Amino acid sequence: MMLLSVENVAASYGASQALFDVSFQIDEGQVLALMGRNGMGKTTTVKTICRLLPVTSGKIQFAGQDLARLPAHKAAQLGLGLVPEGRRCFTNLTVTENLTAAARPGHWDQGKVNALFPRLAERCDQSAGSLSGGEQQMLAIGRALMTNPRLLILDEATEGLAPLVRQEIWAAIASLKQETGMAILVIDKSLKELRQIADNAAIIQRGETVWSGSINDLNTDITHRYIGV
Template sequence: MTLLLDVRNLHTWYGASQALFGVNLSINEGQVVSLMGRNGMGKSTVVKSIFGMMKTTKGSIKFQNQELLGQPSYKIARCGLGLVPEGRRAFGNLTVSENLHAASTNGPWNEKSIHHLFPRLGERTSQLSSTLSGGEQQMLVIARALMTNPYLLILDEATEGLAPTIRQEIWTAIGELKRQGISILVIDKTLKELIRISDHCVILERGANVWAGNPSDINENISKRYLGV
């Protein structure tokens, strides 16, 4: 397998407060990796660090063997990373179609392929995104990230706060992306779905690695100790 993302000995601070303590994380091409842990353990901070959103970081973040640490966020995104951030962040004053084309690049992901993945969006192309349901807005944000045709898609709590039926639609879509061989880093609280979809899991506790391995190896003891389930 070809190594795509390689995070080594990552330390990150919010001002004087340290949040990450030597985090390690790697993703191969075509691999789905889950970053797991209770709330406040550093998962989203890792994502922000990867995308250059944290002012103070130390260590190494290599993507396709290119060092990202110290690069501005827009340059990092241009390297081929697509982010679905925590919380729904569609452009409310733009239509569904305009949202999709706002950051689109040439590649296999276009409106036609998006409508196949999310048929609901195909029914609402001229509708303002602010009038969509919460679940539809989340589908749109995932679709907009795919329209950048990324080498790696990062999903930060993409199903949080959604109705069960919508959550399942999104998990089905993620499963389809996996079948297509797209590399994915996913953060979510739905352990059952994470275990089903993931090739590898990494658990953080207080901003540090505490466990990594195959999803099938996450037993009841590990779940209770680190995931609170």
């Protein structure tokens, strides 16, 4: 069953158009990798889905509702859980306070987040600003899960992290897919890891979807042409 549909979406930052024709869809329980080189419109697409940037044309539907007509907080209430690029934790609040600030009723609570990321349990009374970059990323993911989303959106969740921490993050994402069946939209450059968790992929180049399909069909020619790996 389709959960998110992005159809021919265009969006602009003021007079500067950033998206021209972006289309893809995510079904319930699916993981989609949104790919492309830097500056091609991936984060802008996420901002548009989450209603942080207006849609100038096209359609975005989530859980059968027209997102383009909703403010950001209403879209979030429908079940969009965003882990933004740059983490953006509340640095002056503790780990526990960051998690409880985002809490909504449902499966995910602090105990389940701590089970997914045991480091957070060890640091529950520390301020988020005192955590390492990897721990802050775990907290950002945990905070999004505390909203009990239907779709978890991860924007560069492993960027700039040490290899061991990256492995922990990827293992957590794999666990979410296998054990919860949560739909996930993930932006990342690690094609090897994406192949292990994603069902489908969509590639954006200069604000347009230039390829979409099963990640198993993502061959060397396509990746060299549009991703550069």
